[in-house]
Amino acid sequence: MKGTIKIVLSLTLLWSLSFASEQFSMSDADREMYAEMLEDNPADIMVGNGSELLEEYCGGDAGLAEFLNVSEDELPAYIAGFPRYLKDFKQVVALDQVLQALMSKNGHKPFALKSSDMFDMGAYAKSIANGEKIQIDVDANKHIKESYELGKLTFEQKRGSRGLSCLSCHSSQVIGSVLRTQPLPDLSAKGNAPAATWPAYRMTKSSLRTLQRRFQGCMNNALLAVIPLGSPEMVGLEVYLTQEAKGFEIAIPGLKR
């Protein structure tokens, strides 16, 4: 495995830990468990599994670099620039979609985007960029510009039976307010920068989850119709929040409540 996977102390966690009052959702027992997991993120095993899967199906780091037309040295910085428009895909793609194509090219049936194997492999692939700063370029071409705009629209559009949008709970006006015992996180590089800290181990779900899967969680909770992983709107949301997190150092796997 290339480089050691860093155990990452996510800001969410630090932030949650700083709220000690009963009003908040973390009990003392939860806090203790977090402290332990910081030493030993349970997702390290899953990322390890992802490394083996990448080796088996995609030719490892070298295979991925070759597929993306970059040298192995350039690979970390290149990964830190996803999602991006790739000509061979005729669209803006997230890293997991690239892995699907590479599997297919190597004669394998691609893992489904929502499969835990894909979560593991995608988490490992992104962890290759650990320590790199997010460097998406949303002005690079018209395709990524459009994807950004679609993502912004999807973020701001009110829908569902409660008439909420992502912005209702994640605008700068409400950051830090409390939604039924949960402090509302800052999704930008000034806060938790989720685009740099997902895939992450989600304690409340006892599993490794991806950023797009996290979006689905919020949609589900807030009664917005859940849209499928890999759809242009989902990739757009990822582009939008990656731009928000620009400059933040990638640290996979994250650890979240």
Added chain:
Amino acid sequence: MKKTVMISLLVGASLFAADYSGVIEKPNASKIIKDDLLAKATVYAMPEGCITTDKDAIARGAYIFHNLNSKQAGQKPPKGIDIKDSDTKQYGNCVACHNIEKAQGGGNIGPDLTRYKAMFMDSGVRDHQFVFQKIADPRIDNQNTHMTINLTTKLFTTKEICEITSYVISTK
């Protein structure tokens, strides 16, 4: 002859130019989103007898105010709310954003509604119609509101909005 070579070259080129757009998952979500969008902001007039001091109606309003949905609700529903076990009925989850008397884990995204009657009704700052409209469709009063929309989305009936309003403005 020359022509054949050219054609086979062209065919070859198109075969070898990579195109991965067909092998990746890229499902369409636009219809799901379109069907989920909101109707435009709507003005509602309170029906006759909307605001009530009836104990059972206020209990139902309180129940809807304090709970997320029928699966998560702790206590048994008050008289007049009948939910089959197999159904999930969504409630208001207003405490997620508002503190109010006896709120458990009340949020602070919206204003504190504690002592609402004394502070806002008796003082004349608000009237019944304002509160009813706010809960039914807050966009009328505040276009960029972060509050939920409860009648235009058909999450609740007019009668339920009346009961929630009656609870908010009641003496607790």
